């Protein structure tokens with residue numbers, strides 16, 4: 036087989052089996068190497084990966100918008116369980132070949148560094164260990180996915196209790212909070228035993244690869260080349276000193292606004308400003324049209340990219356029977372365009388989700404300027420900088436006659452967004468500090484010590500809420516944090532990116548067009564530079580310091596106070 040046989044479009048792979056795909060990889064594995072043919076070899080390999088991942092993405096999209104179609108389900112499963120894992124294995128072989136050749140060039144340094152690291156930490160003995168971890172992950176998902184609570188005479192899945200956590204009636208939200216916490220308390224022993232097993236397997240895998248513990252293993256495994264465990268600890272300290280007191284102040288304001296003596300954990304979701312949730316749009320067409328106006332306002336180039344997504348039907352936004360739950364932005368690597376999937380029902384959360392996913396979409400457009408697929412695969416720290424910055428950059432454009440909000444509505448949406456940012460930073464620090472303790476303290480395999488460590492760490496980062504008499508409920512919170520079970524150490528990325536996004540926002544307050552231009556330049560770098568340089572291109576610093584964090588928290592608090600001062604007074608909705 037020759038390379039000219041590579042198909043022109045992913046459509047050729049839509050019904051492919053692994054037997055149809057394997058020869059392309061085999062040809063690349065066997066083709067003779069010479070310095071002057073490396074470019075062509077890399078381009079062909081990259082094109083193959085583009086065609087294959089786009090075909091797999093289209094199958095996944097097709098399935099998630101129509102989960103009832105057995106044929107679409109089969110196509111999706113063929114890619115996700117048969118073709119992609121085998122292609123991944125073949126790709127590792129090609130990466131080894133590339134690294135062994137000693138070939139490099141400046142825009143491939145970061146790619147080759149990732150390839151080399153994966154090869155260095157790979158151990159054959161760990162393949163069955165990680166496969167076993169996967170099985171335990173599936174058990175966790177089965178346990179939590181089947182949890183129900185009795186509500187108004189029927190057993191309901193826990194997500195259906197969420198609206199009641201926002202109820203203005205305090206007794207209702209307490210009942211909903213207790214009902215959705217109880218299943219985790221009931222399963223505590225089962226889940227603790229499950230985690231003991233996962234913990235032991237992960238620590239063993241780390242030792243097999245020559246590391247002291249799983250924390251030391253995960254940093255290279257997640258390609259964290261630009262920050263260390265000690266930097267994360269500095270981040271925790273900085274959050275404790277700057278964010279935690281600010282959150283305590285805003286929770287104090289919430290408590291007074293609600294007219295309560297003490298803020299209990301079930302008082303955190305209710306909107307202290309409005310009795311009725313905002314309704315920023317009706318239909319999905321309205322969501323799309325208004326969003327187009329928002330992005331046009333942020334920058335004409337982004338408006339044009341969003342219009343291209345509309346024209347090419349790369350948006351499926353409204354909640355419909357048969358659609359999978361959730362939302363995502365998936366990149367179609369061959370055509371260089373993104374696809375956004377959502378389940379919008381008309382709430383503010385839907386607007387935020389679309390702004391966030393659109394940030395990922397604009398990243399996909401910008402990074403496609405990089406010729407090779409690996410040069411576009413950024414880590415989460417850069418990916419979430421794109422999405423979280425867009426949420427903040429878009430905020431001034433949400434208000435107007437043809438936009439989502441009246442000026443007053445925009446203020447309460449902005450208030451909620453800024454408060455959520457501070458609350459999330461404190462939560463992120465607690466989840467990350469807990470995982471550092473689990474894998475580095477030596478006691479993480481002891482279920483009782485683990486729960487006690489969680490309580491200690493949680494009270495370090497969460498002040499202003501009265502948990503008196505709710506110790507077991509508070510412990511149950513970490514069992515609900517699926518990242519700790521399924522995606523260990525994946526969380527600090529959100530905190531790092533949020534600090535970057537707040538800096539992009541700060542820059543935009545002085546020079547809106549300039550901040551957006553630099554944001555787009557950073558996105559266009561894809562993964563071709565180390566993280567601090569990508570952040571630098573966006574005009575921001577990759578930082579773990581209390582000094583910068585204090586400045587940004589101060590700015591957010593100032594803005595929150597200004598918005599509050601403009602809010603109409605309302606009688607407390609506490610009791």
Ligand SMILES: [Zn+2]
Pocket residue numbers: 391395418419422
């Ligand atoms: Zn995201």
